[in-house]
Amino acid sequence: MLAPVLEVLPLSIRGLVESLPSRVYESLEEIRVRQESPLEVATPFQSMFLSPSGRMVTREREGYRPNREDCQKMLNLISRHSLYALEEELRRGYVTIRGGHRVGLSGRVVVETGKVKHIRDVTGFNLRVARQVKGAARRLLPWILPGGQLENMLIVSPPQCGKTTLLRDLTRIVSSGETIPSRKVGVVDERSEIAGCVEGVPQHDVGPRTDVLDGCPKAEGMMMLIRSMSPELLVVDEIGRQEDGEAVFEAVHAGVSLFTTAHGGSMEEVCRRPGIAQLVREGVFARYILLSRKQGPGTIEAIYDRGLSPVKESGVETGC
Amino acid sequence: MLKMVGACMILLSTTAFGFRKARAYAERPRQIRQMRGALSLIRTEISFGSRRLDQICEQIGHREKEPVRSLYTRCAQYLREMDGVSTFECWKRAVEETWPATELKQPEKEVIIDFGKTLGISDREDQLAHLARTQTHLEVEEGRAREEQERYEKMCKSLGILGGALIVILIY
Numbered sequence: 301m302l303a304p305v306l307e308v309l310p311l312s313i314r315g316l317v318e319s320l321p322s323r324v325y326e327s328l329e330e331i332r333v334r335q336e337s338p339l340e341v342a343t344p345f346q347s348m349f350l351s352p353s354g355r356m357v358t359r360e361r362e363g364y365r366p367n368r369e370d371c372q373k374m375l376n377l378i379s380r381h382s383l384y385a386l387e388e389e390l391r392r393g394y395v396t397i398r399g400g401h402r403v404g405l406s407g408r409v410v411v412e413t414g415k416v417k418h419i420r421d422v423t424g425f426n427l428r429v430a431r432q433v434k435g436a437a438r439r440l441l442p443w444i445l446p447g448g449q450l451e452n453m454l455i456v457s458p459p460q461c462g463k464t465t466l467l468r469d470l471t472r473i474v475s476s477g478e479t480i481p482s483r484k485v486g487v488v489d490e491r492s493e494i495a496g497c498v499e500g501v502p503q504h505d506v507g508p509r510t511d512v513l514d515g516c517p518k519a520e521g522m523m524m525l526i527r528s529m530s531p532e533l534l535v536v537d538e539i540g541r542q543e544d545g546e547a548v549f550e551a552v553h554a555g556v557s558l559f560t561t562a563h564g565g566s567m568e569e570v571c572r573r574p575g576i577a578q579l580v581r582e583g584v585f586a587r588y589i590l591l592s593r594k595q596g597p598g599t600i601e602a603i604y605d606r607g608l609s610p611v612k613e614s615g616v617e618t619g620c
Numbered sequence: 621m622l623k624m625v626g627a628c629m630i631l632l633s634t635t636a637f638g639f640r641k642a643r644a645y646a647e648r649p650r651q652i653r654q655m656r657g658a659l660s661l662i663r664t665e666i667s668f669g670s671r672r673l674d675q676i677c678e679q680i681g682h683r684e685k686e687p688v689r690s691l692y693t694r695c696a697q698y699l700r701e702m703d704g705v706s707t708f709e710c711w712k713r714a715v716e717e718t719w720p721a722t723e724l725k726q727p728e729k730e731v732i733i734d735f736g737k738t739l740g741i742s743d744r745e746d747q748l749a750h751l752a753r754t755q756t757h758l759e760v761e762e763g764r765a766r767e768e769q770e771r772y773e774k775m776c777k778s779l780g781i782l783g784g785a786l787i788v789i790l791i792y
Contacts, residue, residue, distance in 0.1 A: 310704045372741075373704050381673040381699050381707040381740040384666050384747045418743055 304399035310373040319354040335371045335423040338363020390418035400430040400496020400503035432504045437469040444587045448480035450557035456564045457591030462598035463561045464493050471535045475507020485510040486531030488521030519547035536560045545575040631784040638780015645773045647723040649765040654688045663751045673740045674699040691718040711736030731757040
């Protein structure tokens, strides 16, 4: 599963990562390469540096320091010798690679007329391993799809708590009709995270009846899908801006159900964001799911109904 | 009789030598032009920005004739297969390996290898600028090559024949 990730690592680093103990290798979450800084790997439980001999160390001066050449080779491998074709990706700051994994980039940013044009001298890479956990959302179905009925739903969680994983699995379940009647699903994947498209083809299993608009702005994308693909369910990641809220209103009034997510540590926090507060007040969402990391990523903190009263409150493990 | 055969052989070989030299002079501008043609294909592809470099190289390999064909086919192969090697190294290696099969000379070689240093590693505008620069350099070389062709092509042919005739007369 990690083969596409290894493919974009320069040989010197690839060897080190491959020699990790399988326990760590299997649960890798991030590989961070920074020029002249120690090589870092992270699992859900810990992060440490890798020494030139491949040992895991905690002291930074023992870590292997990738040099300029390593970074350039890595960029070469990521762009497959064609940096000019990655203009859009460089502007956004990340590249999705085969397998739906993504590489975040940092370096010197070139700005033109006040807007980020692209990143030059890329010196920092964050390889985020994408893991599809099929069945992650199965245990939630009785709570969020009572009787197989689609309801509008908002997943609230801090970063890295498995909200995209959960959303992806819900998409797959609804689209493939696992235990419920299957439906047409439209995904607006602005940041290529839900489906992880490469050249327009989803790298994750999002179900057979799913249409994906990859890299499309959310508000516009939702309207495009409603007009052109007649979905029964819309799936959108991370709403928050004012125009997203308006598009959500349009969508639910067009008779389409909506699954979406928002960053936040608690319901109060989310309700403080203007774009979302209005949606909550109007009672757009029938279910809210609050995630945390207490028992590993994907811990269900609570499920609320339309009136924000808890339907279920416990630390259910979904295994995301 | 034997003398006659020997004389003929001398004449034939010097003539062949002269013609080969002349052909080299005629081929050089043609091949430079071919290189430029390939560069403008790259230019078009890059300005659309939708294809990867190895795909572009492969396509040029299919469309062009030898010796440009083998240069690009080989480059595409290296880009794909050589793991973690910079674009420039792939390009340089392909150039070095196919160079003996061409009639091109050192100035063009430098321009073309130099071009590889920037290939694929910068944004679109930068790529196009470098391509334009390489085109201009090659154009200059092509002009020079044409001049040389005009001056030396015929001369080589006649020198071959006449030189042979001279040797034959001297030793007959």
